[in-house]
Amino acid sequence: MQRVYLTAPDSPLGEAVSTMLRAAGHDIATEVSRADAIAILDDAYGDSLVASAESLVGRTAALLDAMPASVKRVVVATGADVYGEGPAECTDCGHVRPENRPNDVIAPWEPRCPRCEGPLTPAGVREEERVQPARPLSALRLSREDLLLAWGRSTGLGVCSLRLFEVYGPRVLTGAIHGMASLIRNNRAPELPEDGLQTRDFVHVRDAAKAVVLALTNARAAGQIFNVGSGKGSRLSVVAAAMVMARGAEIEMKPTGEHRRGDPRHLFAETMKIRHTLGWKPEVALTVGVGEAVALGQASV
C-alpha cells in the first residue's frame, strides 16, 4: 500500500488516478509530507512565458526542494508535444525524422524526406528519438521532465516520465476531440486545420490513468520515459466523421486549409516499451470513446 500525493487531484486525470489507486488499496495523501509517492499531474500554464515557467518548472523545483525523505517514487504526466514532428519511413532512406514545419507552411502539407526529398509514410515515435519541441510551452514541459529525471538520477529515487499523447474523455476540456465534439453537438462543422488528413494519437483518460498507476506501483518504471498512446495514428477527418455519425447529424466538413502554428503533421506513439515493461495497453477503443464524447456533449447542452 502506498500513500500517493497528487498535484492535481481534481483534474480529469487526477480523479481517474485517485479512483484507481483507491480501488487497488492505496491511499491518497492530502499533504506531501505524508506521502511515499508523488504523481505530478498538473499541466497548468500562465499567460506569459515567465508565469508558465513558474507553473511548470518553478513549482516542480519547489516540490523537489521540500521533498520529504518518505517519498520513494515520483511520476510526472507530461505531453508528447515535446517530440514535434514525428518520424517516418522513406522507401529509399529508411527511418527518418523530418524537421518541424515552418509556421508559414502551405499545401502540400506532407513533410518530405529530409535526405532525398521523397514521399514519406508516417511512423510511431519511440521514446529515445530526438525531441524537437515546436512551441515554447513544449520546451518548458521538456525542462520539467529533464529536471525531474536528473533529480531522480542524483538522488537514486525512482522518477518516471509519462509522455501522454492526446488525452480525451469525460471532463477533459482540451484537445482535438473536445473541440470537435463541442462544435458537432451544436450541429456545426468540426474545425479541421490544413486538409484534415493529419494524424494524432488519442488515448482515453482512464487508460492514461492506468499508466500513471502502473508507473507509481511497478519498480521497473524507475528512471524511465514511456509513451502513453494508442500506438496508432488517426486522421482528424476520420475521427470527425465518426463523431458526426455518432451524433446522427448531417454536417458537411470543410477543412480550413490553414496550418496551426506549431502543429505537427503526423505524431503518434510507438508503445512497445510501456507494453513490455509495465504490461500497459489501452482498453478504451477510439470508436467507443468518441461515441461517449458526443453523448457527453449532448448531455451538457
Ligand SMILES: [Zn+2]
Ligand atoms: Zn529518403
